[in-house]
Amino acid sequence: xxxxxxxxxxxxxxxxxxxxxxxxxxxxxxxxxxxxxxxxxxxxxxxxxxxxxxxxxxxxxxxxxxxxxxxxxxxxxxxxxxxxxxxxxxxxxxxxxxxxxxxxxxxxxxxxxxxxxxxxxxxxxxxxxxxxxxxxxxxxxxxxxxxxxxxxxxxxxxxxxxxxxxxxxxxxxxxxxxxxxxxxxxxxxxxxxxxxxxxxxxxxxxxxxxxxxxxxxxxxxxxxxxxxxxxxxxxxxxxxxxxxxxxxxxxxxxxxxxxxxxxxxxxxxxxxxxxxxxxxxxxxxxxxxxxxxxxxxxxxxxxxxxxxxxxxxxxxxxxxxxxxxxxxxxxxxxxxxxxxxxxxxxxxxxxxx
Amino acid sequence: xxxxxxxxxxxxxxxxxxxxxxxxxxxxxxxxxxxxxxxxxxxxxxxxxxxxxxxxxxxxxxxxxxxxxxxxxxxxxxxxxxxxxxxxxxxxxxxxxxxxxxxxxxxxxxxxxxxxxxxxxxxxxxxxxxxxxxxxxxxxxxxxxxxxxxxxxxxxxxxxxxxxxxxxxxxxxxxxxxxxxxxxxxxxxxxxxxxxxxxxxxxxxxxxxxxxxxxxxxxxxxxxxxxxxxxxxxxxxxxxxxxxxxxxxxxxxxxxxxxxxxxxxxxxxxxxxxxxxxxxxxxxxxxxxxxxxxxxxxxxxxxxxxxxxxxxxxxxxxxxxxxxxxxxxxxxxxxxxxxxxxxxxxxxxxxxx
Numbered sequence: 082x083x084x085x086x087x088x089x090x091x092x093x094x095x096x097x098x099x100x101x102x103x104x105x106x107x108x109x110x111x112x113x114x115x116x117x118x119x120x121x122x123x124x125x126x127x128x129x130x131x132x133x134x135x136x137x138x139x140x141x142x143x144x145x146x147x148x149x150x151x152x153x154x155x156x157x158x159x160x161x162x163x164x165x166x167x168x169x170x171x172x173x174x175x176x177x178x179x180x181x182x183x184x185x186x187x188x189x190x191x192x193x194x195x196x197x198x199x200x201x202x203x204x205x206x207x208x209x210x211x212x213x214x215x216x217x218x219x220x221x222x223x224x225x226x227x228x229x230x231x232x233x234x235x236x237x238x239x240x241x242x243x244x245x246x247x248x249x250x251x252x253x254x255x256x257x258x259x260x261x262x263x264x265x266x267x268x269x270x271x272x273x274x275x276x277x278x279x280x281x282x283x284x285x286x287x288x289x290x291x292x293x294x295x296x297x298x299x300x301x302x303x304x305x306x307x308x309x310x311x312x313x314x315x316x317x318x319x320x321x322x323x324x325x326x327x328x329x330x331x332x333x334x335x336x337x338x339x340x341x342x343x344x345x346x347x348x349x350x351x352x353x354x355x356x357x358x359x360x361x362x363x364x365x366x367x368x369x370x371x372x373x374x375x376x377x378x379x380x381x382x383x384x385x386x387x388x389x390x391x392x393x394x395x396x397x398x399x400x401x402x403x404x405x406x407x408x409x410x411x412x413x414x415x416x417x418x419x420x421x422x423x424x425x426x427x428x429x430x431x432x433x434x
Numbered sequence: 435x436x437x438x439x440x441x442x443x444x445x446x447x448x449x450x451x452x453x454x455x456x457x458x459x460x461x462x463x464x465x466x467x468x469x470x471x472x473x474x475x476x477x478x479x480x481x482x483x484x485x486x487x488x489x490x491x492x493x494x495x496x497x498x499x500x501x502x503x504x505x506x507x508x509x510x511x512x513x514x515x516x517x518x519x520x521x522x523x524x525x526x527x528x529x530x531x532x533x534x535x536x537x538x539x540x541x542x543x544x545x546x547x548x549x550x551x552x553x554x555x556x557x558x559x560x561x562x563x564x565x566x567x568x569x570x571x572x573x574x575x576x577x578x579x580x581x582x583x584x585x586x587x588x589x590x591x592x593x594x595x596x597x598x599x600x601x602x603x604x605x606x607x608x609x610x611x612x613x614x615x616x617x618x619x620x621x622x623x624x625x626x627x628x629x630x631x632x633x634x635x636x637x638x639x640x641x642x643x644x645x646x647x648x649x650x651x652x653x654x655x656x657x658x659x660x661x662x663x664x665x666x667x668x669x670x671x672x673x674x675x676x677x678x679x680x681x682x683x684x685x686x687x688x689x690x691x692x693x694x695x696x697x698x699x700x701x702x703x704x705x706x707x708x709x710x711x712x713x714x715x716x717x718x719x720x721x722x723x724x725x726x727x728x729x730x731x732x733x734x735x736x737x738x739x740x741x742x743x744x745x746x747x748x749x750x751x752x753x754x755x756x757x758x759x760x761x762x763x764x765x766x767x768x769x770x771x772x773x774x775x776x777x778x779x780x781x782x783x784x785x786x787x
Contacts, residue, residue: 083661085611085635086668087533095671098494115489124484127681131480135685136468136647141451165518169674180440201672258438282438294489297680308436315439318448319554321522327650328480328681332488 089203096197099400108423110414111398113236113265113375115294115350117417120342123295123335130331139327141318146325149334150302154274159307162314163333165324167264167288167301170313172198173320174230174284174303177312178258179204183227188217190406192236192262211238211406215369215377219246223253232262234269237402237412239371241269244276251280258309260284267292267347268354269372274304281306291374292347293336300325300333350374350415357413357421364428375414382432385409391431397424442556449550452753461776463767464751466589466618466728468647468703470770473695476648476688483684492680494671499678502687503655507627512660515667516686518677520617520641520654521547523666526673527583527637527656528555530665531611536580541570543759545589545615564591564759568722568730572599576606585615587622590755590765592724594622597629604633611662613637620645620700621707622725627657634659644727645700646689653678653686703727703768710766710774717781728767735785738762744784750777 082091099112118124147158164170175198179185184205187195199206209221215238222229229250234241251259261273263285273285284305290296303313317324325333336343358368358376365381380388389401389411400412415421435444452465471477500511517523528551532538537558540548552559562574568591575582582603587594604612614626616638626638637658643649656666670677678686689696711721711729718734733741742754742764753765768774 083665084609085531085662086665087531089533090530090665090668093668093672095668096675097671098491098675101491101493109490112491114491117489119488124488127484128481131477131681135472135477135650136470137462138451138454138465138467138643138649139652140454166674166676168676172673177443178438178440180442197672201669256437290491296491296676297488299492299676299679309438312436312439312443315443315446315448316554318450319446319550320525321519322449322451323519323521323649323652326652326679326682328484329679 093200094197096194100398102398107396107398108416108420109398110416110420110424111400112296113291113373113414114296115291115346115374116415116420117294117346117349119294119332120336120339122339122342123332126331126335127328130327135327139323139325139330141322143325143330146330146334149337150304153337154304156274156277156304157307160277160304160310162303162310162317163325164301164303164317166290166299167262167286168194169324170286170301170303171260171262172201173313173316174260174286175199175202175204177316178260178284178309179228181205184225185227186222186225186229188231188235190215190235190238192232195230215240217242217246219249222250225254225257228257228259229254230260230262232264233273234265234371234373236265236373237375237377237400237407237410238369239373239375239377240369241372244271244273247273248276248280251276251283255282258282258284260286263287264291265373268351268374277305281308284309289333289336293343294346295332295336298329298332300329353418353421354415356418357415357425360425364425364432375412377410377412379410380432385411388428388431392424392427395427395431397427446553447550449547453751455751459749461750461769461773463769463773463777464753465649466644466726466767467649468644468699468727469768469773470647470699470702472647472685472689473692475692475695476685479684479688480681483680488680492676492678492683494675496678496683499683499687502690503657506690507657509627509630509657510660513630513657513663515656515663515670516678517654517656517670519643519652520615520639522677523639523654523656524613524615525551525554526666526669527613527639528552528557530669531613531637531662532557532581534558537578538580539575539578539582541584541588543568543588543591545585548583568593570595570599572602575603578607578610581610581612582607583613583615585617586626587618587724587726589618589726590728590730590753590760590763591722592726592728592730593722594725597624597626600626601629601633604629604636608635611635611637613639615639617641617644618726621704621727630658634661637662642686642689646696647699648685648689651682651685653682706771706774707768709771710768710778713778717778717785728765730763730765732763733785738764741781741784745777745780748780748784750780
C-alpha cells in the first residue's frame, strides 16, 4: 500500500487469473483454452502483416475487422465494437452503461471479474442467487435499477439459458443495458446476436480466445445497437486510440474467414466434452449439462479439493475455486480426446488408491 | 447521444488521432512514426512465437519483457510496468495516481490526450502556460495539488527539458506523482530513468512506437519505484488481465535486445532531423530546436494552414492543429532523408508559386 495510490486504488481487489504455466510436461486444463492451434490461414495472415508495416499505427477504428465480423453475423460494422480481449470489452461496457448509485444485477456464481469491475467503477451490485441446480431464474433479473450482466453459457456452471428467457429479461429491463457475455457460446445452442435488431438495450460480448484458438492474440468484441457501439467507442477513444495491434487485426480477420476450420475444431471439442461427461458420470461425478468448452464436475468418492491437489501432482492442471456453493466442484477445460482420456486414467489411479 | 450512456460518458470529448491512411502513394509524416521497419530479428521472433502457441493465454505478468527492459536500463522487473501502448499506460497512470478534487498540472501546449484522460477520470486540471519560446518554466510546476504530467521532449513543441529542471520539479512535488512522458526521449539528450532510484514519486513512461519502429504492435511501459508499479498493476488487473499479446511480447523483447539496429536507425533519424531543420531555416521557417523525431515549424512566407492544405494535395500528410498559440505552426514527422528532400521540394514549389 503506497501513499501515492489514490483512495479508490487502495480499495481494489484485483482479479486473479488461472495459473499460466509454460511447462510443456503439464496437461493444462485450467483456463478454458482451445487444445487446437489457430487456423493455418491465421498464421499466414499474421506473417504477411508482420512483413509489411509494423512501424505504422494500426487503424484506430478497426473497420476491416468490424466489417468481417458484421458479414459473419449479418450486422453492419456500426453494430460491432472491437477490444483488446473480451475482458477489456467488458470493462469498457461497465464504464459506459452502468453508473454508481444504480445497482446492477449479476448471478452470485459467475465470472469472477464482474465484482472486480464493479469495485473499479464504484458500482452498487445486486448479486442474484442461482437456483439449487445452478440454473438462472429469468424473473430474478427483471427490473434492474442499473443494468444486467451474465455469461451465457454461464461460467463456471457451464449452463446455457434459452433465448426465450433472455428475451424476457430484455423486455423487463427496457431502460437498462443487458450485457450477455458469450465467451463460450460457440460450444452452445445459439447466440443472442439474432435478438440485436429487436432489442436496442442488448449488448452481446464475444471473444476469439476460446472457440477461435486465439487466447494469445487478445481480441474480443461487442455487438449491439449502433448507439451502444458508439458509446463504447467514445470511452475507448478517451482511453486508448489504438487498442488492437496490426497482427491481431490481420489474424482475427482470417479467423472469421476460415469457417471450415472453425466448424471442424468447434465440433470436435463438443464431441470430446460429451464423451468426457459420460465417462465422469460413469465414475459417479455429478456433471451439469455443459454447453461450454469446460465442465463443472463434483466427485462422489473423493473431495474436490483433494482430487485437484493430487491431479496437480500427477501433472494435470484444472481449476478449483474454494467458494461458497462450489466447494465440492472442479472446473475442467476440454482438451483433446487423448488429453481427456489421460485425465480419466489419472482420476482412476487417484480414486482407486 | 443515447439514453443508455451514463452521464459521465455523455460529457466525454474523445481524443482524435492523426489520420491513418493506407495509401502508399502518400508520404505520411503526420503521426511521428518511424520511417524504418522494425529490426529483422523482431520479425523473426514474432514468426517463431506465432507458430508455437497462439491458442494459449500470454503471461499476465509479462515478466520476461519486464526483465529485458530492466536489464536495458539497470532496473529490477518490479520497477517496470508494461501496457498496451503508452496511451494505455498513461490512462492507467491517471487513474492510479491522480484523484478528483486535487488539480493536476500539465502544460497548456502538450499532448492533447491529457485533457481527455482528465475528463474521463473527472480530474481538476491546472493548465500551465508555456513561456513565449515554448519552453517549460520548472517553477510553474512546483507544489501541485494532485500531481504533474508532461512529455519530455514536449509534444508538439519538440523541446527538451534538462534533468536538473526535472529534479527541481520532483523535489517540489514530493507528496505527488510526477509523470514524465518520454515517448520521444530516444531522439533527445537523456532519459529521466537515471533519477528513478532517487525519487520515489517519479514515473517515467515510454513507448516502442517511435524509436523502436513498433507503432503497429502496441507496447508501452512505465518505470519507477516498485510501489508505483504495483499500483499500476493493481489497476490493470482490475481492468484486463492480459493486455499484451504473445506476439507483442516476443517482438518487444527482441526490440530491446537488438541494440545495434536501434542505435543505427535512431542516429539516422536524428541526423535527418538536423538536416531538415537547417533546410527549413534556410527557407525562413522558425523551427524550435527539436529533440524529437518531429519538428514544429512556422513558415514566414505562407500561412501554416495553407501550406498544410497544399502539401496534402501534393501527397504529403503532416499535422496542423488549429489551436491557440499554434495557429501558424506545422508539426512534421522526420521520415527518411529522401522523403524529407521530396517534402522540401514540394514546399519550394508551393511557396515559389
